[in-house]
Amino acid sequence: MVRLTNITGAFLLSLVLAIPAWASEVTVDLSNPLVQITAGFSGTDLLIFGVAPDDGDVVIVVRGPIQSEVVRRKERVFGVWVNREEVVFDDVPAFYTMASNRPLDEFMPSGIAHVHQIGVENIQMVPRAEYADVKDWEEYRIALIRNKERQDLFKWEPVDLIFLPNRLFRATVRFPANVSVGTFGIDAYLVRKGELAGWETTLLNVRKFGVEASIFSFAHRHSLAYGVLAIIIAALAGWAANAAFRRS
């Protein structure tokens, strides 16, 4: 129920913000609306740029597709560390990073940060219903953020957003090699005098391309054929190796 109110609230707010006079205050775009994961992919930098009045502050939030994550806690059993209790969180963004022109605590009212989920501590991740009775789930939520941060998928601190002449701004966001595929939301928020003065969203697609994409989809869609093919390749490789080294 609480979440439903939040969603409704965010929706109404977005309707209010869709008023053209406000929407024009901040615009945002990307150097490339598509990140391609190919055989040589080892992460990539994405340039985000836009226009905003220089009497306000801008924060950009990049959010990956929503997933469910299981967080497990280890306990010592007979000297060995074993996974014991677990909590599943829904609505976890696969990726979360920000860019802003100065530290958030200098201009961002906590109310806006909370409603718009700006800052990793404000991401509204709640345990799935069957885990609601885990009393210390808050600890699991913090651990989820910490683990995501260790994998370079969450960033606690925003990266630099630089204002250029003519009200232009730009920021470079790093996408690591282990980034998830899917549709990413990129939101630019303009904050002036403690009020949200503008907000614009653009989308980014992260997709696998080429051989990697074909192998992945083949392995998932025709897993039996994939397994058989893997064996045939291995058997041929073994036979070829034997034949090659027998002659020499």
Next chain:
Amino acid sequence: MQIYLPIAEISVNIFLILGMGGGVGFLSGLFGVGGGFLMTPLLIFSGIPPAVAVATEANQIVASSVSGVLAHWRRGNVDFKMGSVLLFGGVLGSSFGVWLFTFLRDSGQIDLVIKLSYVVFLTIVGGLMLIESIKSMMMRRRDIRAKAHTHNWMHGLPFKMRFRKSRLYISALLPIAIGFFVGLLAAIMGVGGGFVMVPAMIYLLGMPTAVVVGTSLFQIIFVTANVTVLQAVNNQTVDVVLAMLLMVGGVIGAQIGARFGGRLRGEHLRGLLALIVLGVCFTLFLDLVQTPADIFSLGGVVMH
């Protein structure tokens, strides 16, 4: 140079993987062992998810066993009948193993079980090898021939079969049970299981040493092939790109290793291998008992 692995979904250094394949291939050529029990832990240490490491290594072992069995087959050192009976147990065991693997993965215990299995089996195998090689280095006595075979309760079991090549007349239940157990290990640990199969064939079944390795390799091909297909179907964890890189490195390494192996004495080789095995084992053991940097971990994306 980085390469993105499509199933593991991570980017790895291509030369690191080729080097690991070559290094383990070298050792397996040098010692005449499969190398799965070294490769899988190395893959896990280098950041490949354990589930992917185990399934992919099974795929690679298909290649190395095919290559190995051909050489033994040419010399007539494969007992196909015994191999098939072992295989019958192996297919049952590995199928059960993959089912168990999927179950353990879903309940978050697979990493623990993989590592624990390694610690237990590597301790036993490494320890026995070390003791044996030290003994033979000290005594240097040759030709302590094993008795043909002693009669015990095993020979009272039903379903007796004659294995001409192995010169045995024993119950089929025994090789089926051994095959089942080794198949289970293959599925959970990502190994061929030769390090358990070979001693079991010699000491439990009483097979002649000449046909042991070829017959073991013969059944390993099909057991690991079974594991590969079942892992691909149930868990989608077989990474063919990774497997092919390992195969390339492994094949070259094994050939070089085999040439070096001829220059070293048997008991020295076994002693050296025992130390490597115990080293890997100790590293995994530390991993299990040391307080982890973070007692919380992510178990991956779960479905609704």
